[in-house]
Amino acid sequence: MAMENPLITADMVEVYEFPELADRFGVSGVPQTTINEGLGTVVGAYPEDYLLDEIRRAIQEAETSQGA
């Protein structure tokens, strides 16, 4: 996904080596994908449109809370 838009970046983070980061986002199972520092989360493997929906939801939520 990062390849399709320069605004999107993707980190692969190894949980055992960076436990603080995993703790911060409450990682309990892998893979877990965190969107914009916790605004959205997807646990497990997923179809690409599922992650896309979660990204859009996270963006919308951020915009709504900024507007409030």
Next chain:
Amino acid sequence: MAPLLNEDNHNRVREVFKEMQSPVDVVLFSSKANCEYCESTQQLLEEVTGLSEKIQLEVHDLDADRDLAASYGIDKAPGFAIVAKPADTPVDFGIRFYGIPSGHEFTTLVNDLVMVSAQSSGLNPETVSSLQEIKTPVHLQVFITPT
């Protein structure tokens, strides 16, 4: 240190690397302080990148080369970027790995190298057009384990 990849691994990786197109740089930031997996990550990357003449590995020190690390947004070691180099100007798609990519993640690494080289995500066209409509920064962090 004994090799991390065996002959069978080499053959499988070489098979996937046949799809490589543009040259790719792997830019690793390592650290001497408190980094259990830095050495083995570097060794693994040396072994993998050695399997294609299209892949070049750069190794930097996270502390000594702080500014360069910051330009890649890398703040942890071992951390590395996979960058396409179709011409002299690198194309950074924002793909980073933190920690040793072993086990399942080794497959992810090999596939990502080919994807970046081909500059093609392989996602379906509807997903691609939706992604391109996104106007705000999106930071994805995929938490994984080596097993």
